[in-house]
Amino acid sequence: MFLHFLVAVIFIAFAIWTYTNWTLNQTYAVQASITLLMILIWVTLYFAGSIGKASSTNDMRLLNDFMTNTLSLDLKKTP
Secondary structure, X not given: OHHHHHHHHXXXXXXXXXXXXXXXXXXXXXHHHXXXXXXXXXXXXXXXXXXXXXHOHHHHHHHHHHHHHHHOOOHHHOX
16 A cells, blocks of 8 residues: 555656646656656556455455354354
8 A cells, every 4th residue: 555655646746747847838758757657557556456365365265264263253143
């Protein structure tokens, strides 16, 4: 989550800087490139997180079974 927040902050900062340079009729190619790069990094982080989530599904089920057995919960009784 920290990386997503960091990418969002950098994206917003460079987007503002890009817009400012654009309105002042100055060059803004570097700022626009970094803004687009932040979008690419965010998409990469999203897919990496999805892969990590999918790969840990079995481990989370094992932990859930362990918790249920340890606490002696009967899930059939819950409404």
